[in-house]
Amino acid sequence: MAERTFPLPDLGEGLIEATILEWLVEPGQWVERNDPLVEVETTKSAVELPSPIAGTVKTLHGTDGDVVAVDAPLITFEVADAEAGIVGTVPTETKKERRVTLKKRS
Amino acid sequence: MTTRIASRDGVRLALHELGDPHGSPVLMVHGFSSSARRNWLDAGWDRAFADAGLRGVALDLRGHGESDRPPHGYDVARFIDDVDAVLEATGLGATGLERPGYLGYSMGARLGWRYAAAHPTAFSALVLGGLPAGDPFRGLDADAARAAIARGEPADGAAGFVVQLATALPENDTDALVALAEEVAHTPFEASETLTTPTLLMTGDRDVHASDTETLLPRLADGRFEPIPGRNHINAITSRAFKQHATAFLVEHAD
Numbered sequence: 107m108a109e110r111t112f113p114l115p116d117l118g119e120g121l122i123e124a125t126i127l128e129w130l131v132e133p134g135q136w137v138e139r140n141d142p143l144v145e146v147e148t149t150k151s152a153v154e155l156p157s158p159i160a161g162t163v164k165t166l167h168g169t170d171g172d173v174v175a176v177d178a179p180l181i182t183f184e185v186a187d188a189e190a191g192i193v194g195t196v197p198t199e200t201k202k203e204r205r206v207t208l209k210k211r212s
Numbered sequence: 213m214t215t216r217i218a219s220r221d222g223v224r225l226a227l228h229e230l231g232d233p234h235g236s237p238v239l240m241v242h243g244f245s246s247s248a249r250r251n252w253l254d255a256g257w258d259r260a261f262a263d264a265g266l267r268g269v270a271l272d273l274r275g276h277g278e279s280d281r282p283p284h285g286y287d288v289a290r291f292i293d294d295v296d297a298v299l300e301a302t303g304l305g306a307t308g309l310e311r312p313g314y315l316g317y318s319m320g321a322r323l324g325w326r327y328a329a330a331h332p333t334a335f336s337a338l339v340l341g342g343l344p345a346g347d348p349f350r351g352l353d354a355d356a357a358r359a360a361i362a363r364g365e366p367a368d369g370a371a372g373f374v375v376q377l378a379t380a381l382p383e384n385d386t387d388a389l390v391a392l393a394e395e396v397a398h399t400p401f402e403a404s405e406t407l408t409t410p411t412l413l414m415t416g417d418r419d420v421h422a423s424d425t426e427t428l429l430p431r432l433a434d435g436r437f438e439p440i441p442g443r444n445h446i447n448a449i450t451s452r453a454f455k456q457h458a459t460a461f462l463v464e465h466a467d
Contacts, residue, residue: 147447
């Protein structure tokens, strides 16, 4: 198994941090891609972040009410080795509208 | 998927499809200075609707999102016309077919109330979130709002509410939004009619902008109120409780 960590994305408001409103998953839980992971809020809006991958939740980097900086670690998954380190994977689903999503931590 | 339609006065309105494409239809209308994307898509309603078997048609109100932002032309009658145009263009207003539900937040909830008061059988059910019993635009000094925005300062009273929301998000057109609030304020909301459409009112229990929603209950012939635990006017939109109660109510009352 390998680990993948995803940072808090830029929520498109020119803000550098957001508050964890409510985690919707817990460590040890299996989640599918696009399952809701967490609600985060800024002073201006609230966003539900979907899971960017399928995997087992290993670590939540913060609890409800914590402030997290944009680009700081938000969640770590355990994934099959074949899932780790792949870059440039072509999505098989049809193009969706722009939405705030988690990006692989560089 | 996003499509564009024209309203009666030629203003182009953007519609966003979400949820289950084969589900029961629901017209979704966001709040002042928000958008279909901010209010519904980014807040996780695509998934909530898909799981519930509902098809969302989410409107960007004129002056917002991907709809046109004319400098003027935001009186209440035009918003009513816009709902008519959406129902006609999508076929959701056709007689003899399944009627849509309606989900609105804040100013979008206010529009749903006004529309259903005039058209009691247009929607199978209404879910109205974050709806103030009074009118936050009442007595708006639009010049004071414009001056405050120009100076980058807060304002008082209704202008303060408008300035705070209009300047919150970078994509907003503050001139259009102040013009909108100014024109809508010419027709202050009076909950004088009784709504007969089945209606669920939901407001965050920390929402200082709509703390009086429950006082509208006597105006509902068939309605109830559910609080959204722990949430305020901004962060109620992602709430599990809001999504679960709203989708269950819309499914229960679908034609």
